Amino acid sequence: MNQARDLKEILVSHQLVKYLEERGVEHIFGLCGHTNIAVLAALAGSRIKFINTRHEQVAAHMADGYARAKRQTAVLLSHLGPGLTNAATGVANAALDSIPMVVIAGDVPSHYYGKHPHQEVNLHADASQYEIYRPFVKRAWRVERPDLFPEIIEKAFRLAESGRPGPVLVSVPMDIFSKEVDPSLFARLSHNTKALHRPSIDDETAARIIKAIGAAKNPVVYAGGGVILADASTELRELVDHFGLPVAHSLMGKGALPDDHPLVLGMTGFWGTKFINQKCREADYVIGLGTRFAEADCSSWDSRFTFSMPPTKLIHIDIDPSEIGRNYPVEIGAVADLKQALRVLVRKAKELYPSGRKNEDLVREIAAYRKDFTQSNVQHVRNPAYPMRPERILAAVREVLPRDALITTDVGWNKNGVGQQFPVLTPGTIFTPGGYATMGFGAPAALGAKLACPERVVVALVGDGGFGQNPAFLATAVESDIPVVWVVMNNYAFGTIAGLEMAHYGTAFGCVFRKDGEPYSPDFAAVARAYGAQGEQIRAAEDFKPALERAVRSGKPFVIDVAMMNEPVPTGGHWNINDIYSPGREASHVAIEYVPGSRR
Secondary structure, three states: HHHHHHHHHOOOHHHHHHHHHHHOOEEEOOOOOOOOOOHHHHHHOOEEEEOOOOOOHHHHHHHHHHHHHHHHOOEEEEEEOHHHHHHHHHHHHHHHHHOEEEEEEOOHHHOOOOOOOOOOOOOOOOHHHHHHHOOOOOOEEEEOOHHHHHHHHHHHHHHOOOOOEEEEEEEEHHHHOOOOOHHHHHEEEEEEEOOOOOOOOOOHHHHHHHHHHHHOOOOOEEOOOOHHOOOOOHHHHHHHHOOOOOOOOOOOOOOOOOOOOOOHHHHHHOOOOHHHHHHHHHHEEEEOOOOOOOHHHHHOOOOOOOOOOOOEEEEEEOOOOHOOOOOOOOEEEEEEEEHHHHHHHHHHHHHOOOOOOHHHHHHHHHHHHHHHHHHHHHHHOOOOOOOEHHHHHHHHHHHHHOOEEEEEEEHHHHHHHHHHHHHOOOOOOOOOOOOOOOOHHHHHHHHHHHHOOOOOOOOEEEEHEEEEEEEOOHHHHHHOOOOOOOEEEEEOHHHHHHHHHHHHHHHOOEEEEEEOEEEEEHHHHHHHHHHHHEEEEEEOHHHHHHHHHHHHHHHHHHHEEEEEOOOOOOOOOOOOHHHHHHHOOOOOOOOEEOOOOOOO
């Protein structure tokens, strides 16, 4: 018996689990299949908790949310073929948002390559499933021999975490998992550091940047998601406070500083406001930090709306050299980790400008803008109509949640409207699918975030389209006792796209949900109860806030289904798709009165 146990412990599957334990991995997300059950069997005796899901995309989004909240590389375990392709959307979403993830996938037996064994991907090359991931992961490995596995898994974690973070794939033929490997090959990896020192900038470059900022008349800091990934909010705040610098941000940069900081302007671009966009456009210097200047954030790079570079000069710091100068010409470019770079910039700023500077006129101007913007929304926030105004839903959520609650969004009002109107009060507490804009991200990502931070309140703001993508995540929530609150902002449609189609083509065909010509929606609260979660369907606007308070207090997985008017998010920028649809005509999203009982 002991001999059998000792034999098991030198198998690749068992050595892998031991390696992950020593690396500090606490959770693995995934779904079983005949190619990975050797790993699952090894996990059965491990302190690592395997989070069993009903769909691989759910597992991938959970891993993504977990990595964002815990600031640690997530591990996803997948079956071959359809398992790996089911997970692909979630892994691609993580890739485009620079989220570190190690995907370990079973593959066909190595001795059957090319014979078309069960579920082999081989139409262009034998056993080529790992090639499916090549366009979006940082690297994809196929393990050819058991003795190569230890080195590959170490490289996988290092690559996922270094430079611009992102997912990697390790595709493992199922027979490799069950082969013996010399434990010393894994043991030698313990001598490798698991935390690399990140690159910074030199004093000469820092001085040049600080002098440019000091000489600028209207500088604007533009914060991207890289600030949050680098955990650099404290350092950014020091620089901003010392120099009195206004801060605009991208969608992914929301929460780089608290939205109630007196120098935060807000989100730019198509879903930004005219005030914020104009402040960026009038800047003589923009200091871009950890941003790729994405299309929606930059009004499709149209110089009439958000950024005008030149004449505005750009200082751009990013961990990824390929982003510097990609979309705008750069006067000073630096490749560095934002936390390290900002520390040097703060030190140099205090050396060169020890008294710093204040910008009280700008602080007053921003305060007045916020007051005006808030006042312009008051009628919507207080609107007693049901279905509810989206602004009232968001305002109630903010009132109920503590400052440090974690919030996941999906796409539509709950992404674009949140970016524009929902105050994030603690840096790094909002998780949005930015690069890939994946519908179906928010609901399962919230589960991963809650597992990473069990002491925090976690709420998912999702639309009915996103929530309905894959409600099987509720089974995982109930099975694993993960108390997340989901607010389904239900407009009986793929609302953003419906409003876009209506504006340009006079129809919402294919974008609204109907049965026999009437608006249709499942009862998502009843769906939740069927899975064993709690669910409540709102019937009047005044019932929503008390229901949310009950849900937060419940300590249970809880779905709130609230009907919402199909209103567009107000836009102060530009998106070139409108020009593509309707050349020479001003048109954008419009409201669609399609939810039962809609009224204004």
